[in-house]
Amino acid sequence: MTREAGRALAIWLLAMLAGVFVVWNSRFSADMSFFLPAKPSAEQQVLVDQLKEGVVSRLLMVAISGGDSAQRAKASRTLRSRLEKLPEFVAIQNGEAGSMNADRDFLFTHRYLLSPAVKPEHFSVEGLREAVANSIDLLASPAGMMLKPLLPRDPTGELVEMVSSLNAGAQPNTRDGVWASRDGERAMLLIQTTALGSDTDGQERAIDLIRNEFTATVPGASLSLQLSGPGLFAVKSRATIKSEVSRLSTISTLAIVAVLFFVYRSVRLMSLGLLPVVSGALAGVVAVSLAYGTVFGITVGFGSALIGEAVDYSIYYFVQSSRLGVDQWRARFWPTIRLGVLTSTCGFAALLFSGFPGLAQLGLYSLSGVIAAALVTRFILPPLANRRFAMRDLSHIGPRLKCAVVFLQRLRWPILVLALAASTMLMINRDHLWHPNLSALSTVSAADGAIDQALRADISAPDARYMAVISAPDREAALQAAERAGKKLDALIAAGVIGGYDSPARFLPSQAMQASRRAALPEPSELLKRLQTALADSPLAPNKLGGFLADVETARTEGRVSRESLNGTGLALAVDSLLLQRPNSWSVLLPLRPPGGDKGVDIAIEPVRTALAGSGALFVDMKNEFDTLYNDYLHEATLLSLAGFVAIVGLLAITLRSARRLGIVLLPLLIAVVLVIASLHLAGQQLHLLHLIGMLLIVAVGSNYVLFFDQSGATELDDTTLVSMVVANLTTAIGFGTLALSNVPVLYAIGITVGPGAVLALLLAACFVSKRAT
Template identity: 45%
Template sequence: MNPEEGSPHRASALLRRGVLVVWLACVAAAIAIAARTHYVADLSAFLPSTPSAEQSVLLDQLRSGVAARLVLIGLEGGTPAARQTASKQLAKSLRGSGAFDAVHNGDTSQFEATGKFLFEHRYLLSPAVDAQRFSVEGLKAGIDETTSLLGTPAGSLIKPVILRDPTGETIRMAEGMLPAQSPRMEGGVWVSQDGKRAVLLATTHADGADLDGQEKALAQVRESFGALKAEGVSLLVTGPASFAVGSRAKIKHEVELLALAGGVAIVGILLFSFGGSLRTLLIAVLPVACGVLAGVAAVSLAFGNVHGMTLGFGTTLIGEAVDYAIYYLIQARSRPGAPPGDGARRWTLDSWPTVRLGLWTSICGFAALLFSGFPGLAQLGLFSVAGLAAAALTTRYVYTVIAPDGAPGVGMRRRLGQAVGACSAVLPRLRWPLVAVTLVAAAALAWWPSAWHANLASLNPVGPEQIKLDEELRREIGASDNGTIVAVAAADEAGVLMQAEAAGLRLDKLVASGAIGGYESPARLLPSPATQQRRREALPEPAVLAANLAQATADGPLPARRLGAFLTDVEAARAQPTLTLASLKGTPLAAALSAQVLPGDASGGGSRPWRALLRVQPVDPAGTVEVAALRAALADLPGTHVVNIADEVSSLYARYLKEALVQALLGALAVCVLLGVHLRSWRRLLRIAQPVAASVVIVLAVMTGLGVALGILHLVGLLLAVAIGSNYALFFDQIRAQEKAQAPGTPFVVDTDTLASLALANITAGISFLLLAFSSIPVLSAVGQVVAPGIVLSLLLSAAFIPRRKR
């Protein structure tokens, strides 16, 4: 061979090596990104990125609020005394562990320091403090009211401090700070209403998004309980923190199990199909691995994290990514007498345009999700687009280098091709009966009520037993997450406390009229700086107070000469600094306030304001709050919103579903436009669209008839079913086009390898998604339930609706 002849071969060899180098570099980069990726499992990713004012309250709570850090603990079994002792010991151990900001079980013995702090600042915190309070009449009324309580159960608390607090400001603070509803007390600790369970409420120090920190805190609960000698007492743990950690572990376990089961099934099928060739098997998994890596890397770079559900969805990528490998390895098989590399050249010319068109249709369908206002849905879209593109490109450019003549061995491929050929000859005769079935399914969908009514809980992988336990413990502790909240907003801490006070004045009137049972407000624990200043200014000078006190106590039960400490305390209060959240840091009050006051985002340019949350209780604990009346009473307060959590969650999911449906329709429209531009024939477009649309209609009708509540992930599954099913329709249309291109009278023999590749791709994808249908994770199960039957129907209907030409 002369140098001129060898030059093209050398250039081709260099090009092939260059392709492999670039591919390996991309794989290495994707592996590095995936290894450093932060994986999350909370549902906040499936909440809107541009929420309404009411929804933003939920968003703050789920992402960084105390609601995401709650741990609900139950102790049951054993004797009541054993449960009470275990509750006290467990609470003490958890408080000392440093893993929790607060641990509540009804035991107030650890609040001695807090009580001292409140007592020393009672004149800034008591709602009764004003100028009238320290007049002669006010002092006399206050002292009389306080002394009258000495004979009541509260007398034991008043007697030690009455000489320093004769007007009873401590009692006034306690009245304002006590919750409207509290758990039942027994033996000094909280217990359930039936008394058979001790209950505790803890707040983890780790942020809600810090799942590793949450996991350590939960481990601390179990370790601390294990160290107790509580005979017959068992531990129950639930709450958002437990859900998040449990969800991550469950998703990881299920993804690994499904990937293993699907991998074993597909490996077995591929080995059987390719005559036991291990080399072919290793080559076949490359598009799948590259697709998953590319999806993880793309989502990580775009969002900064990868949701566990997105990663779980990645297992479904096996279904379509392995199709690309099967198409190539079978269709590019070398023919007898052909030169080396003929299979790759032939596949690139004949089949790659069809595969490429199928890829573009898939990308168009999933690209619609990229514009979703819900980060979780956008993640699914980006993962699918990047993963499918990487799998297809690996097939096109890497396979043609490492397997230029497809896969050796026949295995069961020939029989598969013959079977599909026989079916493709019979199914067109059933076209009109199948059309009738499709029309009946469409009519049923139009007649039946819509099945698109799943809720946000359908995304939660937590089992019903855990959800039921969570609801029980919340009722017993009074920490329901389905109540009504008044959320007020302001630019800073002082402003938000003033707003809370203004809202509290309106709510006081509703309490007095019997419209609501009560409410909790952070302003009761920490009044605004302006209110504290007014109370400080209301404190009289020592001489004035002494004179008024002398007159008020004349002939009274407490002579003025015994109240010198009272005069000293009032004088000290006149110089006390204003209390803020920072000054309460390290006290139990700070933990309580952190649940009710959410700091603004100063680093974000003030994009998120300060918020205070006032939880409203109904008159009847088993009833509900009249939201309309509440909104009417607060209508003219700026920055104030009434949030019914259950209603907002429902409306949130309704918006989520509506947006996803619109985007799916836009994606379907984009696919039709793409096919129309490429095919330039509305008849061919109709032929390709018919089987895919019919399969979607039939699957939806069957699931609706079975009473399945359809949701977001069913919709994503439909997109994936369309993406895979359209490939089958395109290949049958390609066969028809090849037959049409031949001269009249020329015999046309369908390539059995092409038919075998379609059958084998359908079998492997069907098995992958069938396994998902049996998953205990709703996200994966929903996808599998839709895709498995959808792609099988797409193949059968494509053979029926795209018949070969009659000769």
């Protein structure tokens, strides 16, 4: 016996050591990839790329408040100059004068290669006459006075042409020379981090740096800093998940240990009882780590529920075998427990097929955890526990429990009526039960969301909802494709379908385009001749246009714009964020702006799709993709839950071999689901994906209790079994119920559904399945 125990212990220890080794080398993550699709469509891939590395995901918005506007402006300037020196930041914008000079100079220097107006006909006699006349007309305009000094060098108005095609969107307010909020009470900065949006460590470092530099900038506490952006959400969400994982596990472990100690009154039994739990939790993490490479924090957080579920098996073993002995226990109860394990397994296994990575991980984690806990209970626990263990006699609780069962049985009809009422209510409200989008699963608190909205509106930060995406084998091909798509988009602007768009080709035209623009420029003698004809009646004399002739000649002979020419300008950033090098290709992003005004903030999708058809550009509406993604998840989860349910029913049908028994076993489970969902709805909760999964788990977990009642056959359940079930149910409810304390919606939803659901399953099983006491 000791040898057998020793061998079992050795095997278990080895497995545990191997497990610890795997876990030690596992990568844990608490980022948004939990929610991102495992097998994205082309549109979803754009979404994923944008979330992980897009420019918008790297933007942090900063507001400085307090003091007077001069103090805030000074702090804004100092903060910018300090952060600018740090490698963690790519760009710090605060609207300071001078920060745009480099951009303007670049545009002006290269205007004959950049301006879309540069075509042969633009430099014909007629073209020149018209362009110059336009520029002179513009001088009559109030805005024209700013252009007066440029006229001798740019009489054809190329700078105006370029600037007017740039973002005419809202610019932030300015106070004392730096950006300010709409009410002027806060100084605003827009910061782009070097770290990708998916690099939560990098984002955290950047945020800390901003805060520290600000504290160093502003001695005392006269001014305060507020910060928001995707990076902050990622950091906060990770911190929430981290603290929740330890908090929830601690609460659930302490509560369960307390229950076990109350039941066993023995430290040794209690420790042994936790053995399957520890093994299960470890096995879960190991399986996930080996299968997926990365373990999500939320998955580990789910461990608290697993503890409650896994501890059941050892409770059954200790409580039931203390009276019957191990062999009797194996013969009488193990088959029932095994069936319970299998039904739970079916439930969790259904999740494995989910395209929602987080869900698949939860499935694998629970599946392996439950199986490991059951195996340890069956094979390791008996030799370790020894035949002789002093178990506290709990049979005195039995009669009281039986009274409760009898009482419950009297409630059959009222409960059926209640269940019927609940189902009717759910049927009537079936269109209002569900939360419509993915934000239901977001860990971002309402307060943080509101701050973000406010800062975003104050600084007019881009939200990048609409985008056309192009792939090409190399940079030149990518830029040419961007120019082709740009032509189609220009037509959409003219038609008022879109308000505008950004393109990397605007500041970095393809070599082909640059060559064709150079070719459009006439030689100096020819240009002068044409000017003399064109300007014969014009108030602008050709002899004042020496600068123009020289600039055109420079552009014609040596003009060339490369990515390097953009260095030192803010435009370089714009180009880099819209023209991306991928491992085997180049991607172009063309963010589209809605028409605005009375045409609203949405872009009509169909005309854009039609216009871009055949150009190789893919039009993506990010919001729509998010909603589609969530609906796909929801749809898939519905199918998986149904499949899991069917598998459980099939398994029970094969084992029970009786339609009547099957019906009786399923009835309390279904009623439990209906009652829980109806209560949640009445409590004003909008259901989402994880509630649905919770419904499946009520069936998967709850079936264990129902089966005990069913398997007792014609006889009444004995006191000890009844006690073991109540204790096991209590621990399960504690495990899942703890999740209901969580601020992480994914965990909360499962907790609030399965916790009460498991208890209801036991009560209803007692009501409908147990034999009537005669």
